[in-house]
Amino acid sequence: MKKYVTSLMLCLLMLPLVAQTQGDTIYHFRFEPGNDGLYTAYRNNGTELSRLLACVVQNKEAILAGTVPIQVDGYCNSLDDETEARATARIRSNRVKSELITREGLTEACFTTRNHTSGGDYVTVRIVIPTSPSETGPEQQAETERLAAEAQRATAEQEADRLQAEAEAQHIAAEQARLVAEKQxxxxxxxxxxxxxxxxxxxxxxxxxxxxxxxxxLLRWATLTPDLGLEWRINPSWGIAVNGSWTSWSWSDKDRRYALWEVAPEVRYYMGEKKAWYLGAMFKAGQFNYKLSETGKQGDLMG
Known part of the structure; x- marks a missing residue:
């Protein structure tokens, strides 16, 4: 809202000057937001440049003599940093002045330049052509009305630029929100x-x-019966094992005897979340020879 009030005040300030100088003409050159390049194909810039060059050619001698000043105002309000915005406005003003310097041989002394960080994204060029006091009447009024219409058109274009910038900002915000949601x-x-x-x-x-x-x-080892086994874990729940034991002890001049061998295949089903417990089916076969007293026992075992 502040920049539009500023634009309106600038228009109102120009109207009294128009009434005094019938030959005053304002040319508008539009710039893309955040960009300092002058594109003739953008927003009627080519037509405005042709009109400006024609006016310069018509008044070239007076411009070089310093009797017809050229006022250049550069604007940039599409950047958040004020220093950067003012620098961009200055570059935009120089772009327009360079066209006149290179094409028509003007010098920097022909221009009065001011740069602003509010109002929009454009450059205005105003050529002040003095008129004689006798030139009054309908022509002066028509010129005043024309300049007022140009000011209204500039304000409308600024509003359109503002709406477009807001739409682009909303689109960027929505895209950023979408990216954040995807990341989350x-x-x-x-x-x-x-x-x-x-x-x-x-x-x-x-x-x-x-x-x-x-x-x-280990319990078998505690009874002096070495025991070893091999297990094949098919998957976390099932396993196949084979255990074997062997021992042979004699003492008291071999009157005492403790000997055996056995093989025990087994199927296990592991249970629980950590598979620490299991149920199993085991078959055992082997031979034994025990003589712990006067009478001993010997034979095959199966279980």
Whole structure:
């Protein structure tokens, strides 16, 4: 709202000057928001440049002599940083002046330049052509009305630029919100997958990864009966094992005897979340020879 009040005040300030100088003409050159390039194909800039060059050619001698000043005002309000906006406005003013300097041989002394950080994204060029006091009447009024119409047109174009800039800002904000939502969704999915992996690892302990394992029954070893076994873990729930034992002891001049061998194949079904417990079916076969007193026992065993 502030920049439109400023534009309206500038228009009102120009009207008294128009009444005094019938030959005053204002030319508008539009710039893309945030850009300092002067494009002739953008927003009728080519037509405005042709009109400006024609006016300069017509009044070139007076312009070079300094009796017809050229006022250049550069504007930029599409940048947040005021220093950067003023620098962009200055570059825009120089772009327009360069066209007149290179095409018609004007010099920097021909211009009065001011740069602003409000009002819009454009450059205005005003050529003040003095008129004689006798030139009054309908022609002066028509010129005043024409300049007022140009000011209204500039205000309307500024409003259109503002609406377009707001629409672009809303689009950018919506796109940023969408990207943030996608990022959050991706992070949530990654968190879910990590939790699922942890749950899977908890339900399948690290020892599930092996296929063969060497086992021993420490209770049998405590009875001086060496025992070893080999287990094949088919999957986390099922395993096949084979255990074997052997021992042979004699004492009291061989009047005492403790000897045996046995083989026991087994099928196991592991239970629980950590697969720490199992139910199994085992078959045992072998031979024994016990003589712990005067009478001994010897034979085959099966269970």
């Amino acid at each position: 969704q991706t992070e949530a999915e990654q968190t879910r997958q990590a939790a699922e992996q942890q749950r899977t690892e908890a339900s399948h302990p690290a020892h599930d990864s092996y296929h063969l394992a060497l086992r021993a029954n």
